[in-house]
Amino acid sequence: MPQSTPISPETVIAHTEEWLEKAVIGLNLCPFAKAVQVKKQIRYVVSEATTPEALLEQLHSELELLAETSSEKIDTTLLIHPQVLTDFLDFNDFLDVADGLLEELELDGILQVASFHPDFQFDGTEIDDIENYTNRSPYPVMHLLREESIDRAVEAFPDAGMIYEKNIETMQKLGFEGWDKLDLSYLNK
Template sequence: MKIKEVEQNTKIWFEQWILKLNLCPFAHHVHAKKQIRFEIETTKNIHKATEKVIAELNFLENSKKEDLDYIDTTLLVFPNLFNKSNLQGFKDFTKFYLELTMYLEKNNLDVVFQLVMFHPNLVYGGESENAPALFTNRSPYPTLHILREESVTKAGLNHPDVISIPDKNIEKLETLYENHPKAFNWLKSFKK
């Protein structure tokens, strides 16, 4: 798979799904300021993937707000890893995510960063595999979103009702599915 194709598909997903549907109301600000980094890691090796995440955490930690090319957040995409068919790829990615979360805690980085995972085969809570609610965290490829805790806190303080965002997203996607079920086809096409 070509890096440019993966990056393009990820940006289309981000702009047409996350931004256009306003699934993350905080994303517009950093996107407009070009403070989102899209990194594609093509390794098929779990240890190299872990090294890449740690390198990205270091990169973000060294990116200062006063820098002209300041990066606030990274979408780290793994197109060649965690993509096994059915649920196994998602289970492997979940395990990877949990290990990274423990790494953050062990190194006191959980007060600096938080991770959010996206996956084409994401399932949870006994939902049907095509339940619209799952598409809040479905992406074309296994993706880790590395966020700065400070930015998340600041954005939350400036939002009138952070707690309702997940429920509103589910409602929004269920309505979209009822009225335009084909809108989900492009994203479904990445499901293994």
Template sequence: MSAFLISPRYNTTYNPTYFIPTMANLTSPLLEQHVIDATLKWVDDIVIEHNFCPFARYVRTPSGIRCVVIGGDVGDVIQSLYDEVRHLEENEDTATTLIALTHTTLGDFDEYLDVLAIADNMLHDWGYSGTYQLASFHPDYIFDGSEASDAENFTNRSPYPLLHLIREADITRYMKKEEDAEKIFSHNIEKAQSLGCPYFEKVLKEIKKDKPAE
């Protein structure tokens, strides 16, 4: 699959006990701006640079990619997801939204997958299945069936945990112009393996080097 647009190879389950809203914002303005800058630089330097998503370059405009930062826990994440769905509903010039998550617990990949499962289920409950979908990215992303040391994981390893909110109609439109999902995914694996883990580790470290103290 594409690192930017197409869903990961994970079957997640909904655990309602995680849905405890706090409405706390734990992200400082300096950290928030750093996370936005780092995320967009990752889009430029990895996703677009290596064509992991053939469509990303089309939406990389001043208003095309919206990036928001959420410092709270799962309740805040779900509230933000709803707000961003409404934003896309009301703003056609915004092509897609990246929700960056900075709560410390979401640095754990398994905890992140639990939140991803809740978010997917909430989109369904809100009546947006078939209208929007989520793609997932995380600093410790591991594809199902892969080892943590496999270079292919770096196609979905972002500087910070992300939920990528996408219009289904855009995926359908771009898919008609580009290779199918399996061809994109195969290309990404081959490209990542040819570049190797040390390359990605170096680039991601450079992207995050100016992170302010929390």
């Protein structure tokens, strides 16, 4: 959601938290999100980066910080970057760079980067397909996750492999009318 006038970091975080509460947790799109949110183990970082290079530097710092901090303090980080990689294809291409950085830092297998974007589109779908909304966020977001946290969550959720299919089913039942009732007006449609 690129803006002609900058939005304050507080507003960006408020929109992101509302989306997390109403869509991700409220629709149970990620059954693991509620626990870390309730325990206040999510770090919200609003990047002021305006270039992919500056964002990469910040991603580097955030990955190192997450790796060095106990999971009880920070289990996951949402690196929100409203001023850069607002085009979904550019954002999607940047994820390969992010994965390369994980390897360079020798953090692959320890951390991973998941993605959310206002224009998220799964391969093989049309731009307006409702299932794309499972990964649509108010702003471009790189979600930095710990592999060990994912492993623990998967142990507690026996059908973790079915989450994707369940999410598509949830969104198809909800439809655009139900999505609109979530009142996430800052998310485009």
